[in-house]
Amino acid sequence: MSAILAALSSDPNLLRCELLRLTGVRLIPDSRINAMGVGSYAQEEVLLRRLPPDRFPVLDDLAPPHESEAVLFHAGRLPLGLSLEENTQPFRARHWLFAHQGPLPDFEPLRAPLLSRVPEHLQRQVRGPTNSEVLFALFLTRLRELGRTDDPRLEPEVAGRVLRDTVREVEATLVKLGQVRTPPLNLVATNGTVLAATRRGEAPLYYTRLEGSAECAHCGVTPQTPETHPEVGAHRRRRTVVVASHVTRTQGWVELPQGATLTVGGDLQVQQLPPA
Numbered sequence: 001m002s003a004i005l006a007a008l009s010s011d012p013n014l015l016r017c018e019l020l021r022l023t024g025v026r027l028i029p030d031s032r033i034n035a036m037g038v039g040s041y042a043q044e045e046v047l048l049r050r051l052p053p054d055r056f057p058v059l060d061d062l063a064p065p066h067e068s069e070a071v072l073f074h075a076g077r078l079p080l081g082l083s084l085e086e087n088t089q090p091f092r093a094r095h096w097l098f099a100h101q102g103p104l105p106d107f108e109p110l111r112a113p114l115l116s117r118v119p120e121h122l123q124r125q126v127r128g129p130t131n132s133e134v135l136f137a138l139f140l141t142r143l144r145e146l147g148r149t150d151d152p153r154l155e156p157e158v159a160g161r162v163l164r165d166t167v168r169e170v171e172a173t174l175v176k177l178g179q180v181r182t183p184p185l186n187l188v189a190t191n192g193t194v195l196a197a198t199r200r201g202e203a204p205l206y207y208t209r210l211e212g213s214a215e216c217a218h219c220g221v222t223p224q225t226p227e228t229h230p231e232v233g234a235h236r237r238r239r240t241v242v243v244a245s246h247v248t249r250t251q252g253w254v255e256l257p258q259g260a261t262l263t264v265g266g267d268l269q270v271q272q273l274p275p276a
Contacts, residue, residue, distance in 0.1 A: 001029050001030050001101075001203075002029075002030075002033070002074065002075060002076030002077070002089075002100075002101050002102065002103075002245075003026065003027060003028065003029050003033075003073075003074070003075045003076070003101070003244075003245050003246050004072075004073065004074055004099050004101050004186065004188050004205075004243070004244065004245045005025060005027065005062065005071075005072075005073040005242070005243070005244045005245070006070070006071065006072045006073070006099070006188045006190060006195060006197065006242070006243045006244075007019060007070065007071050007240055007241070007242045007243075008069060008070045008190065008194075008195040008240065008241050008264050008268070009069055009070070009238065009239070009240040009268075010069075010237070010238055010239045010240065010268055011234060011237070011238045012041075012067035012068050012069045013067055013234070014216075014219075014234065014235065014238045015040075015063060015064065015067075015068050015069070015070075015071060015240075016060070016063035016064075016218060017216050017218045017219060017235070017238070018210055018238065018240040018242075019059045019060070019062055019063050019071070020059055020060060020063075020217070020218050021210055021213075022059055022208075022210075022242060022244075023249060023252075024247050024248045024249030024250070024251075024253070025059070025244050025246065025247055025248070026246035026247070026248055027057050027058070027059070027062075027073070027075060027246075028056060028057065028075055029075075029245075029246045030077070032077050033053075033075050033076060033077050034053045034077055034078060034084075035050075035053065035075070035076050035077065035078040035084055035087070035088040035089070036050070036051040036053065036057060036073070036074070036075045036076075036088070037049065037050050037051065037073070037074055037088040037089055037090055038051065038061075038062050038064070038071060038072070038073045038090075039071065039072045039073075039090040039092060039097035040064035040066075040068040040070065040071045040072075041064075041068045041069060041070055041192040042064070042066045042067070042068065043067075046092050046094075046095055046096075046097065046192070047064065047066075048090070048092055050084060050085060050088055053084070057075075068192075069192055069193070070097075070190045070192045070193075070195065072090045072097045072098075072099055072188060072190055073090075073099075074088075074089035074090050074099040074101075076088075076089060076102075076103075078130075082128055082129070082130070083127075083128065086127045086128060087127065087128040087130050087133075089132055091132065091133060091136045093122075093125060093136065093140055094149060094150060095150065095191045095192060096136075096139075096140065096143075096149075096189060096190070096191050097189065097190050097191075097192075098132075098135075098136040098139060098187070098188070098189045099132070099187070099188050099189075100131070100132035100135050100136075100185070100186070100187050100188075101184060101186035101187075101203060101205075101245050102131060102132060102183070102184050102185070102186075103130070103131055103132070104131045104170075104183045104184075104185070105183060106179065107131040107134075109177050110131070110134075110170070110173055110174065110177065111131075111134060113173055113176075113177075114134050114138060114169075114170065114173060115134060115137070117138065117141060117169070118134075118137045118138065118141050119141065119144070122137045122140055122141060122144075123137065125137065135166065135170065135185075135187065138166045138169060138170070139162060139163060139166045139187070139189060142162045142165060142166060143162055146158070146162070148162075152193065154191065154193070154194060155194075155265070156194040156195070156196065156263035156264055156265035156271065157263055157271065157273065159189065159191075159194045159196040159263060160196040160198070160261045160262070160263035160271075160273045161261075161273065162196075163187055163189055163196045163197075163198050163261060164198050164261040164273060164275075166187065167185050167187060167198055167200050170185060171185075171200070183200075183201055184200070184201035184202070184203040185198075185200035185201055186198070186199050186200065186201070186203055186205050186245060188243060193265070193266055194263065194264065194265050194266075195241065195243070195262075195263070195264040196261065196262065196263050196264075197243045197256065197261070197262045198260070198261040198262070199256045199257070199258060199259065199260060199261075200258075200259065201258075202258075203245065204245065204247075204255055204256075205243065205244075205245055205255070205256045206243070206244050206245070206247045206250065206253040206254060206255050206256065207241060207242065207243045207244075207253065207254055207256060207262055207270065208241070208242050208244075208252050208253045208254065209239065209240070209241050209242075209268070209270060210238075210239065210240040210241075210242065211239060212235060212236040212237050212238045212239060213235060213236070213238075214232050214235055214236050215235070216231070216235050219231055219235070221235055239268045240268070241264045241268055241270055243262065256272070257272070259274075259275035260272050260273065260274065260275065261273040
């Protein structure tokens with residue numbers, strides 16, 4: 001079983017602080033996990049880090065060493081022979097980061113019909129046999145068809161619909177091939193400005209919204225810190241939405257309903273799109 005954690009914050013300087021506020025999150029749900037990656041943003045750059053497979057990560061390991069509005073973490077298991085550098089999620093293309101909680105069983109019959117929908121230049125970005133790379137290519141194809149791949153004003157609802165429709169296309173292809181059971185298709189995507197997540201199958205997906213607080217152990221902000229201190233105002237104004245697949249203590253978390261899609265934009269308002 002793989003795991004996903006994603007966060008979109010109002011203050012790129014305080015993303016580390018926000019991650020350290022989380023409780024009850026499991027980053028490694030399976031001892032067989034051998035591939036862990038973190039994606040984040042540094043101004044116009046999208047950065048990927050691969051975490052050592054022999055180390056149990058903590059939330060502080062997910063925080064980027066630079067300012068970033070968003071972070072996307074994935075932990076999973078890669079079969080022998082695949083490259084930890086090229087085939088570890090999250091995947092990156094232009095300003096997009098993408099992760100899939102899976103894997104899809106019996107995917108090989110799906111691969112050719114799904115890739116036939118993908119333009120050649122995006123097919124070349126599918127570097128390995130993982131089904132998640134094909135799902136990402138489908139997502140990018142749908143964005144390209146709308147002409148919104150690099151649109152900095154992309155509405156979160158549009159990103160959510162594209163992610164939702166990607167899942168629907170996979171499900172339709174499954175039906176054509178005679179498969180009726182819905183596999184785990186939890187997908188998360190962000191371009192650093194919007195965050196979208198969709199839940200399909202029985203594997204849960206949760207979200208929470210962290211409101212501002214004038215206390216931060218990481219920054220040394222306490223109730224005794226003067227209100228005139230600049231850190232106090234910044235910590236009061238911060239807001240962050242977090243999506244996670246594995247939560248051990250669900251207080252303060254909301255489970256995304258089966259078939260629903262969550263969208264978050266720059267205003268940090270959470271919306272849910274119903275199933276198509």
